[in-house]
Amino acid sequence: xxxxxxxxxxxxxxxxxxxxxxxxxxxxxxxxxxxxxxxxxxxxxxxxxxxxxxxxxxxxxxxxxxxxxxxxxxxxxxxxxxxxxxxxxxxxxxxxxxxxxxxxxxxxxxxxxxxxxxxxxxxxxxxxxxxxxxxxxxxxxxxxxxxx
Amino acid sequence: xxxxxxxxxxxxxxxxxxxxxxxxxxxxxxxxxxxxxxxxxxxxxxxxxxxxxxxxxxxxxxxxxxxxxxxxxxxxxxxxxxxxxxxxxxxxxxxxxxxxxxxxxxxxxxxxxxxxxxxxxxxxxxxxxxxxxxxxxxxxxxxxxxxx
DNA sequence: AAGCTATACTTGTATTTGCAAGTTTTGTAA
DNA sequence: TTACAAAACTTGCAAATACAAGTATAGCTT
Numbered sequence: 001x002x003x004x005x006x007x008x009x010x011x012x013x014x015x016x017x018x019x020x021x022x023x024x025x026x027x028x029x030x031x032x033x034x035x036x037x038x039x040x041x042x043x044x045x046x047x048x049x050x051x052x053x054x055x056x057x058x059x060x061x062x063x064x065x066x067x068x069x070x071x072x073x074x075x076x077x078x079x080x081x082x083x084x085x086x087x088x089x090x091x092x093x094x095x096x097x098x099x100x101x102x103x104x105x106x107x108x109x110x111x112x113x114x115x116x117x118x119x120x121x122x123x124x125x126x127x128x129x130x131x132x133x134x135x136x137x138x139x140x141x142x143x144x145x146x147x148x
Numbered sequence: 149x150x151x152x153x154x155x156x157x158x159x160x161x162x163x164x165x166x167x168x169x170x171x172x173x174x175x176x177x178x179x180x181x182x183x184x185x186x187x188x189x190x191x192x193x194x195x196x197x198x199x200x201x202x203x204x205x206x207x208x209x210x211x212x213x214x215x216x217x218x219x220x221x222x223x224x225x226x227x228x229x230x231x232x233x234x235x236x237x238x239x240x241x242x243x244x245x246x247x248x249x250x251x252x253x254x255x256x257x258x259x260x261x262x263x264x265x266x267x268x269x270x271x272x273x274x275x276x277x278x279x280x281x282x283x284x285x286x287x288x289x290x291x292x293x294x295x296x
Numbered sequence: 297a298a299g300c301t302a303t304a305c306t307t308g309t310a311t312t313t314g315c316a317a318g319t320t321t322t323g324t325a326a
Numbered sequence: 327t328t329a330c331a332a333a334a335c336t337t338g339c340a341a342a343t344a345c346a347a348g349t350a351t352a353g354c355t356t
Contacts, residue, residue: 011200015268016174018287021214023171025291026164042312052159059334066169070314073336095321095334120163126293127286134282138275139166143173145274190342207304218344221306243304243351 026123033115039108043082046075048116050085050101051109057096084108174271181263187256191230194223196264198233198249199257205244232256 013021031041039047049064062072076099079085084105090096101109124132161169179189187195197212210220224247227233232253238244249257272280 013288013291014264015272015284015287016178016264017196018284018291019167019171019174021291022287023167024214026167030164048165057334066172068314069335070337073334074313077336093322093334095319097335116162116164123290124163126289131282131286134279135286136163136166138279138283139163139170140161141274142271143161143166143169205304216344217305218307218346221304222343225306238304241304241352243349245305 026119029119030116033119034112037111037115039112040078040082043075043079043084044112046072046079047084047105047109047112050079050099050105051113054085054101055098057090057098059096061099079105174267177267178264181267182260185259185263187260188226188230191223191227191232192260194220194227195232195253195257195260198227198247198253199261202233202249203246205238205246207244209247227253 030044034041034044045065045067046061049061058072058076059069061076062069065072067075076085076087079099080087083102085099085101087097087099090098124135127135178192182189182192193213193215194209197209206220206224207217209224210217213220224233224235227247228235231250233247233249235245235247238246272283275283
């Protein structure tokens, strides 16, 4: 039997904790925004990538997002199901498929980009230009440091 | 039939994307570190909180982490099951339980804090002191901005 | 003191996720 | 030309997660 009630050491939240929390806040925020325009949150990352470049295969999509392949596979299923994307045979390889946006998908991707830009802007709004630069620079370095 | 293959507009990854990606990198990193010392990743956030202060109720734990209550409920189940924590009646309220660490839990929490501090340190290692200060400051502001 | 609302927590169940194992195609090498 | 390994993708199934509904207690109001 232990438990001499430990005092609150009131530690300032650490780096990892802050990142995780911010990630969840961003997620919740985007979920709300997307629901407002009738867009399924789980389609969001893949639709975003395809909005920037389509006609690429699933492996390439996954690499851009740094998501596992099975995830891309199912996400594209959902995009196709929703009529936003279509798979076409890759003329260069019979085991790969190229993913294209449909007209509807292209329109949705456009909307999406607007929303993402706005939300990002709102988050960065309270920062000074120097803070913004430093923060983005740091984030870019930290997210690429571990990659080969 | 649409899909005139759109060009790669090679946009720099946005703020939200970078945060999400970094969050996943951190998760994976911690998962590895914890596995190495035989600690279940899903216990991690709650054990961390209890390491700083125990003898609080589940609602309070959840608030510190900003996690929903059902999550805390099950996480404490798991901690109890693992012999790291115990629930005791709250003398001030019969509907609340106070959660205390056991001796084993206290030891694990200590280990955990060491690991977390080290991992955070490693991530921040490549940053200049000024960058570190700015980054942490910005993260703190962004994570508290939305709270009432 | 009866009824109403809020707090603190738990649980049933449907959906999501993640891993590992599967398929088919391609490239390489004996 | 057969064999073997890797690439590109899919899928079955166990585990994790989320939502909503459930319990029990507390406080408040009239």
